[in-house]
Amino acid sequence: MEILVCIKRVPDTSENELQLNTGGNDIERDDLVYSINEPDNYAVEEALQIVARTGGNVTVATVGGEDDEEVLRREMAMGAKQGVLLSDEAFNGSDGKGIATILKSYVEKNHYDLILTGVQADDGAAQVGGMLAALLDYPFASLVNSIEVVDGQKLRIGREIEGGNKEVNEIDLPCVLSIQTGINEPRYVGMKGIRQVASIEIPALSASDLGVAEATVGEAGAKVTRIDYFVPALGKGAEILQGGREENVEKVIELVKARGGVN
Amino acid sequence: MGRIFAYITHKNGVADDSALELAMAARKIDPSASPTALITGWGSAIDAASASVASSYAEVWKISNEKLAYPNAELVRKALVQVVPAGSIVLVPHDHFGIDLGPGLSVRLNAAFVSDVLAVDATEGGFLRAVRQEFGGQVSAHVRCDLSSGAVITIRPGAFKVPAGATQNGTIVDKSAEIGALESGRRYIETIAAESGDVDITRHPILVSIGRGIQDKDNIAIAEELAVALGAAVSCSRPVVDAKWLPKSRQVGSSGQTVKPKVYLACGISGSFQHLAGIKGNPFIVAINKNPKAPIFQVADVGIVDDILEFLPEMTDKLKQVAVG
Ligand SMILES: Cc1cc2nc3c(=O)[nH]c(=O)nc-3n(C[C@H](O)[C@H](O)[C@H](O)COP(=O)(O)OP(=O)(O)OC[C@H]3O[C@@H](n4cnc5c(N)ncnc54)[C@H](O)[C@@H]3O)c2cc1C
Ligand SMILES: Nc1ncnc2c1ncn2[C@@H]1O[C@H](COP(=O)(O)O)[C@@H](O)[C@H]1O
Numbered sequence: 001m002e003i004l005v006c007i008k009r010v011p012d013t014s015e016n017e018l019q020l021n022t023g024g025n026d027i028e029r030d031d032l033v034y035s036i037n038e039p040d041n042y043a044v045e046e047a048l049q050i051v052a053r054t055g056g057n058v059t060v061a062t063v064g065g066e067d068d069e070e071v072l073r074r075e076m077a078m079g080a081k082q083g084v085l086l087s088d089e090a091f092n093g094s095d096g097k098g099i100a101t102i103l104k105s106y107v108e109k110n111h112y113d114l115i116l117t118g119v120q121a122d123d124g125a126a127q128v129g130g131m132l133a134a135l136l137d138y139p140f141a142s143l144v145n146s147i148e149v150v151d152g153q154k155l156r157i158g159r160e161i162e163g164g165n166k167e168v169n170e171i172d173l174p175c176v177l178s179i180q181t182g183i184n185e186p187r188y189v190g191m192k193g194i195r196q197v198a199s200i201e202i203p204a205l206s207a208s209d210l211g212v213a214e215a216t217v218g219e220a221g222a223k224v225t226r227i228d229y230f231v232p233a234l235g236k237g238a239e240i241l242q243g244g245r246e247e248n249v250e251k252v253i254e255l256v257k258a259r260g261g262v263n
Numbered sequence: 264m265g266r267i268f269a270y271i272t273h274k275n276g277v278a279d280d281s282a283l284e285l286a287m288a289a290r291k292i293d294p295s296a297s298p299t300a301l302i303t304g305w306g307s308a309i310d311a312a313s314a315s316v317a318s319s320y321a322e323v324w325k326i327s328n329e330k331l332a333y334p335n336a337e338l339v340r341k342a343l344v345q346v347v348p349a350g351s352i353v354l355v356p357h358d359h360f361g362i363d364l365g366p367g368l369s370v371r372l373n374a375a376f377v378s379d380v381l382a383v384d385a386t387e388g389g390f391l392r393a394v395r396q397e398f399g400g401q402v403s404a405h406v407r408c409d410l411s412s413g414a415v416i417t418i419r420p421g422a423f424k425v426p427a428g429a430t431q432n433g434t435i436v437d438k439s440a441e442i443g444a445l446e447s448g449r450r451y452i453e454t455i456a457a458e459s460g461d462v463d464i465t466r467h468p469i470l471v472s473i474g475r476g477i478q479d480k481d482n483i484a485i486a487e488e489l490a491v492a493l494g495a496a497v498s499c500s501r502p503v504v505d506a507k508w509l510p511k512s513r514q515v516g517s518s519g520q521t522v523k524p525k526v527y528l529a530c531g532i533s534g535s536f537q538h539l540a541g542i543k544g545n546p547f548i549v550a551i552n553k554n555p556k557a558p559i560f561q562v563a564d565v566g567i568v569d570d571i572l573e574f575l576p577e578m579t580d581k582l583k584q585v586a587v588g
Contacts, residue, residue: 013398013533014475017554020402027402096366096376119362123397125378130366139337139448142363143518156452160518161359164457164511169335172448182505223375223412227392227405231556238550238566248567249578252528252549253585255565256493259526259547260468 001056001149001173003047004112005080006103006132007040008062009071010122024228036071039118043179045186046147047116048079054149056113057081063091063102069202076200077193078186083200088207093219096124100131101217105210107136114155115176119143126178133176141171142178264386265350265413267298269320270343272334272360276311278302280420281356286319287423288354288416291383292391297321300433301346301353303339305332317433324438330445336363337447344371346438350413357417358517365417374413377406381422386410399535400558419536420517460512462496468525469495472515474538475502476531476552476571483508485575486530492582498522500532516541530571534559551575 011018011027012035019028047058060075061084062068072083086102094102107115117129119142126142133140145166146158152173159167160180171177207214215221241248269285271278282300289298300320302313305327313325326342347353353368355361357379369376377393384392384405391408393416408414464470471490477483483497490497497513504514515522517537523544530551532538539562542548550563551571560566567574 011398013401017556018398018401027398097370100370122399125376125395126362127366127369127376127378130363131370131376134340134367134370140363140367141449142336143359158455159359159363161454162517163521164514164519166455166457168452168455170450170452175448181501185507223409223414224377225407227407229397229402229404232403238548238560238563240555240560240566240568245569245574245577246581248569249574249581252565252567252578253581255547255549256469256526256528 001050001054001113002111003051003056003058003114003116004107004110005040005043005047005058005060005075006062006115006117006128007044007060007071007075008037008118008121008124009034009064009068010037013122020229020231024230027229034067034070036074037118037121037124039120039179039181041075041186042181042183043116043118044075044078044080045184046179047114048187049184050114050147050149059084059112061086061103061106063087063094063099072202073194073197073200074189076197077189083202085202085204086210087204088212090207090212090214090218093222093225094217095222095224096127097131097223098217098221100128100135101221102210102212103128103132104135105212106205107132109210113152113173115174117176117178119178119180129176129178136176139171139175140177141169141175143180144177145180145183147177147183264293264296264389264410265352266348267293267296267352268301268324268347268354269298270353270355270364271300271302271312271316272356272358273302273304273308273312276308278312278316279356281358281418282316283319283425284420284423285354285356285418287425288380288383288418291423292352292386298354299324301343302326303328303331303334303342305329308332313435317435318430320433321431323433323435325435326442327437327439328442328445333451334360335447335449335451336360336367337449338445340364340368340371341445341447342442343368345442347372349373350411352410352413353415355415355417357419361417365415369415372413372415374415375408375410376415377408378417379419380416381419396536399533401533401556420540458512460510462513464496464498464513464515465520465522467496467522469493469528470498470515470522470524470526471495471528471530471575472498472500472532473503473530473571474500474532477503477508478531478572480506480508482572485572485579489575489579489582492579492586495528500535500538529559529563530575532559533557534562
């Protein structure tokens with residue numbers, strides 16, 4: 001099976017405390033550590049496991065700039081055969097539909113049996129996968145947490161629904177699936193693996209390479225734009241204990257006791 | 264501005280709570296609007312659900328079709344595209360169904376798409392200004408959405424509070440005949456219930472709940488020891504389950520369990536809305552997190568800015584001393 005996984009590089013919020021920049025129109029990006037969007041990494045692992053069983057190749061693609069090559073290489077070190085950077089000034093300011101439009105053009109110039117995205121980007125809206133499917137007129141399923149290849153024509157997939165229940169569907173290929181975290185255990189990537197793929201060339205494709213009409217992407221095509229970031233005023237907010245650790249420990253035990261805890 | 268529709272999800276003939284929340288959101292988008300409910304399904308279930316929704320919407324558009332007995336988002340999308348007029352605004356709850364339906368529906372309606380909206384600020388000159396969150400709730404953002412060709416907007420569950428009263432005596436309009444044959448490359452087969460685990464976290468009055476801040480599988484023991492000393496059970500957030508450090512049955516949240524403890528100790532949990540959605544019954548929440556800006560501190564009763572890997576063992580030691588002494 002030929003599988004395309006759409007991936008995105010995002011600020012790693014488990015590593016960083018986010019701050020707003022002075023203009024309030026963005027987060028402070030200078031000292032941020034970036035990494036691959038978490039569910040996208042699970043999507044790549046799932047794709048690799050599928051081709052290990054059925055044969056084929058995994059390609060990873062991202063719409064972004066030069067800096068984003070880093071995540072393509074990381075996923076190539078995991079085992080993806082090819083990385084593709086979809087990059088053009090005209091893509092700047094794209095909304096979700098714009099990103100999906102760019103990805104669609106790339107897919108149409110190639111052949112994939114299966115396209116995976118993450119459920120949601122950390123700075124995203126859980127939209128690109130479903131839009132890409134609709135633009136391609138492929139079937140779509142979101143929140144996928146299991147994939148079984150039935151035959152060359154279809155898959156049996158599980159979707160995570162409320163309460164941890166699983167909705168099982170059959171879906172025809174080619175299709176687009178958005179992958180939920182926890183579907184597998186992504187393999188570890190060490191520095192050695194990254195070095196091994198360091199010299200593989202990553203093609204960069206522009207709007208004209210892809211045949212993307214510039215008016216449909218970037219700021220020109222965006223119907224939805226972010227105006228600013230802000231940190232909302234705290235609700236009632238917690239009473240923050242100001243004591244030393246020992247004092248705080250005692251206080252918490254006391255509070256829990258008062259509410260019927262501690263035998 | 265186009266007509267506003269609210270897609271009603273329902274189960275066993277009962278409309279979801281989101282039915283009223285979407286009506287509220289519609290009024291925020293356009294105070295003069297009389298939103299129309301859109302409901303799909305089959306048989307007595309859709310009839311019962313439509314009848315109940317008519318008490319909160321002036322008009323209910325009903326699409327009854329055997330193929331829609333289970334809400335397969337692909338088929339629902341195909342049905343809605345047949346009846347929703349161009350330029351409309353369609354509201355959908357932001358849950359596992361809305362995530363499935365919304366993006367593709369917006370493409371097919373050639374409408375804008377805004378997901379997981381928490382609040383609506385204003386609608387001006389054909390633009391909507393709405394509030395969403397990014398980075399797991401660490402920051403909020405205002406977004407501007409061009410409504411000129413309509414919009415599909417998913418609404419965060421629980422964000423739009425519903426006032427009591429205000430009942431309608433709505434009419435039900437049967438749109439079933441306007442839907443052609445419904446086919447999709449995705450077919451629903453069955454629903455498999457979540458496995459129940461070794462510990463039933465839904466029944467415990469005290470939960471020591473751990474998040475990604477626990478950092479390593481080996482550190483789970485720290486939480487377990489504290490739980491023993493406190494007479495509590497250990498629950499967790501999603502990343503802990505994703506990493507296979509604890510079984511799925513211990514996960515609190517929209518895709519895990521709904522818990523109703525008296526006391527909830529949130530340890531190294533940032534406080535995303537999907538996690539908070541699983542905490543009910545207004546427990547006393549103590550949050551321990553090393554990031555003073557973590558969103559969990561907005562909902563907790565008491566907060567401690569500290570490292571859980573040091574704080575929790577100290578709490579365990581203290582409890583043991585008290586027990587001995
Ligand atoms: C469709 C969908 C469904 C979901 N369902 C659920 C669900 O049911 N339940 C759920 O929990 N999540 C769910 N999520 C995921 C959710 O969005 C968040 O990603 C998740 O809740 C974050 O978990 P966390 O708070 O443990 O991790 P993070 O957000 O990474 O937060 C970790 C926190 O630990 C703190 N920390 C780190 N180290 C320490 C330390 N040593 N001491 C003290 N503090 C420390 C950090 O400051 C941070 O605040 C779902 C997501 C999606 C898209
Ligand atoms: N710029 C991008 N390039 C490639 N894939 C993307 C990009 N943005 C989003 N995606 C994919 O779409 C998924 C959902 O993102 P979003 O809709 O932005 O939340 C991500 O997990 C990625 O798989």
